Amino acid sequence: MTLIRDFLVILACLLAGKGIAALLPFAFPGSIIGLFILFVLLSTQWVKLDWVHDGGQLILRHMALLFIPVAAGLLAYVEVLSEGLGLIITSALSGLVLILLVVGRLYQRMQP
Structure with missing residues (x-):
């Protein structure tokens, strides 16, 4: 019974986020808004936390299974991905370096 409650709370936040995203004049993922709503709550x-802990743990435990359909869907776009592989790797690495620099600089500024 607790898992049903956990999933209902998480689902309610997701649906609220999707509803807010539908009202926005620009495209924004409803799932991100739903996560933000859950965070605020x-x-x-x-x-x-007890209301969502067990359901969240169950979802996290089986998260790898949730990525299988996405990975299978990417196989249809192997040609497109292989053409832009250099750009994808460059973007990922430059984003990683930029994030590390910003977080490192913020950490240094926050230290007394």
Whole structure:
């Protein structure tokens, strides 16, 4: 019964995020808004961690299975991916370096 409650709370946040995303005048992922809503609800303790912990753990435990359909779908675009592989790798590495530099600089500024 607790898993049903956990999933219903997570699903309610997801659906609320998708509803807000549908109202926005620009494209934004509803799942991200839903995660932000869940974060705010947990931070303000309107939703207790016990209400979503077990369901979240179950989802995380089986997360690898959720990526199988995505990986199978990518196989249809192997030609497109192989043409832009250099650009994809360059973008990923430059993004990683940029994130590391910004986080490192922020950490240095926050230290007394």
